[in-house]
Amino acid sequence: MTGKRGGYTGEILRVDLTRGAFSIDSTWDYLPDWIGGRGIAAVVAWREIHRGMGAFDPEAPLILMTGPLTGTMAPFSGRTTLCGLAPQGYPREWYTRSSFGGHFGPELKYSGYDGLIITGRSKIPVMLVIDNGKYRLEDASRLWGHGIIETQKTIRNSYGSRWRVFAIGPAGENLVRIAVAATETESASGQGGFGAVMGSKRLKAITVRGMKPVNIADPVRFETVCSWIGEEAHASHGWPHTPRLDPELVHRYGQRFQACTQGCPIRCYDARFYTRVPSKLCPGRILSGQIDCIAGLFPGVCGTFYDWNLGFEAGFEIAQLTNDEGINHWELLVGIIPWLRFLKQDGVTDRFDGCMIEPDNIRFWETLVLGISRRTGEMGNALAEGTLRAVDRLGFGKERAELLFPAWGYAGHWDGHGDRINRIFFPFWLVSALQWAMDTRDPISSGHGYVQNIMGWCREHSPVHGLDWDVIRSIGARVYGSPESVDPLGGYSGKAFPAYWHGHRSVAKDSLPVDDQVFPRIFSTRTSDHYARAGDIDGPMFEYEMFRAATGSEWTAAEYEFNLERILQLERMLLVRNFDRSRVDDETVISYFEQPETRINPYIGEPVGMNGDRFRKVMDEYYRLRGWNCRDGRPLPETRVKFGLENV
Ligand code: SF4
Helix, strand or coil: CCCCCCCCCCEEEEEECCCCEEEEEEHHHHCCCCCCHHHHHHHHHHHHCCCCCCCCCCCCCEEEECCCCCCCCCCCCCCEEEEEECCCCCCCCCEEEEEECECHHHHHHHCCCCEEEEECCCCCCEEEEEECCEEEEEECHHHCCCCHHHHHHHHHHHHCCCCEEEEECHHHHCCCCCECEEECCCEEECCCCHHHHHHHCCEEEEEEECCCCCCCCCHHHHHHHHHHHHHHCCCCCCCCCCCCCCHHHHHHHCCEECCCECCCCCCCCCEEEEEEEECCCCCCCEEEEEEEHHHHHCCCCCCCCCCCCCCHHHHHHHHHHHHHHCECHHHHHHHHHHHHHHHHHCCCCCEECCEECCCCCHHHHHHHHHHHHCCCCHHHHHHCCCHHHHHHHHCCCHHHHHCCCCECCECCCCCCCCCCCCCCCCCCHHHHHHHHHHCCCCHHHHCCHHHHHHHHHECCCCCCCCECHHHHHHHHHHHHCCHHHHCCCCCCCCCHHHHHHHHHHHHHHHHCCCCCCCCCCCECCCCCCCECEECCEEHHHHHHHHHHHHHCCCCCHHHHHHHHHHHHHHHHHHHHHHHCCCHHHHHHHHHHHHCCCCCCCCCCCCCCCCCHHHHHHHHHHHHHHHCECCCCCCECHHHHHHCCCCCC
16 A cells, blocks of 8 residues: 555444344455455455354344545445345355445445444344444334335334435345345345344344445545546447437326445446336325346337236336335346246246236236235245245255256346346346356346447347447457457357356455446447446456546556455365365356256357356366366365465
8 A cells, every 4th residue: 555545435334133242344454455346355254154053143243344445436335235144045154255236335424433233132123223433222112114215214214314314124024035125215135134134133224324435545545546547438339329218108107217235327227217107906005216237128118028918007106115125136137037937938937925926917916926925825935045946945946946047045046047128138248147156146237248249239139239249259369368258159168257256346346345347348339349448447346446546556457356266266265165065066067057048149040058068167277377186176275375475
């Protein structure tokens, strides 16, 4: 670090809910090596999550971390990362992470804390209150049973609108393994089931307010870099497009753009707010709220695999009901509903706990969401355990579930199979398959960089502003070292390095943290060769330059990359020590990808399924890049020495 340090408050608040006790960790004890967010959480997890510990064990820590860019003017930096043992994990409660947007993380930084480490279980429902550095636990029994949105309204009505709240709903209280914790209307730690961990600790909500500034080591450079990147960010991300509002939805429901996270400088296709949507379930009631990301599927999408016809108003209402109850949207829309439709199609059952499986009918959705959240009925209680545990418990629907869930208890995402909303074809899902194989959750939520960029910028998916494959190949060669890595006819060649490199990008996005939908910047509509640049910085280095200017770090780009990988290496070692993780586990994804893909590469002309033996060779390449033993997929002794982890 240069003389001047920045980006951190220097303190992490520890809360023991069993004893109602507090203590402070110095953030500087984890720095510079562990960077922030997911990096610091990995060290805490290594030290405090022991073999055999369960997600609902009181001593299992729930680690909520900001990073050096949180609360600063860095574009897309308002995120927070949650880490711990995940109830949603299958067949093990794998250690993993989940990040969320909104304004909660910055407010926690302004209150003087870089993060929270929460252990224990309170005797009564409580709320953690952090007021500009001061902290206390308050009885929250009056809030227990209330929804996430309702709880926030109640707290902010009594505390004031400046306070930010991170809360759980009935699903979290009932230890539903697919429960979320969330802030505002749509910013949730969606995957992992961490809402149930808060419920198991009887922690109903965390409410925070702060007025403290976040110091910046090199404010002049930081401001310059952030404005360059903010400017470039207005060039399309993910794919060349110009987000537009729908005039009819503006007129009828008050649709408007609303960024989902503090620090977001752009209009995003992903984040729209509605001010006046009439309720179907309670005529006369007017609803408002945000629809982000996968929630756009709730109404149904004509002509797709998700072609139920719930309609906008009913879909919006169920999306808000799911937000309030606190249930994982991705599991529900990409996993549970398609699975139930398959069961009906196959004649296994046409009912969910007595209610006809009818995704066009809002009453079916209401019954489903409340059945899972409140653990009522046999199927409701079973699905509250997550789809794969429900299959084990109910004894049916296994084959169909295997079409939708690649691994670790999470429904498909950018994989060319179970996820049928994202357009991807062979060979590009080989990189997703590798990301899935090496992870403990859906890897894409902080690993969109390869799949979304390539599939978004190719002409097949962006006929007007898309790029020719020659351009994509030349940029692919620059970023991944081989044109085959991004060639539609490149097959299994050059696929290991993109997964290896995006693994580090994922760690950076969860440690700084910054928005996964935007970084790393690779392609641009603003440069002649379409390689992203801003000022004197190449696109893939944007996050690094913001980190250096904010913290005063003197790491070279190679040292930064090395320290990102060290975090990933420690996470792998935790999986080996606590879960005996090995290549055998990693290879469990293969059977899912061996099924024929659901979209066809126009240059191949027929659906392709993975060739397991050829993929295993790609896995060998990946293990070698990581310095892991190709036989068991575990870090080699020399790798541990290389990363200074030999004594860990
Ligand atoms: S770009 Fe979209 S997803 Fe990202 S922070 Fe902005 S609104 Fe949210």
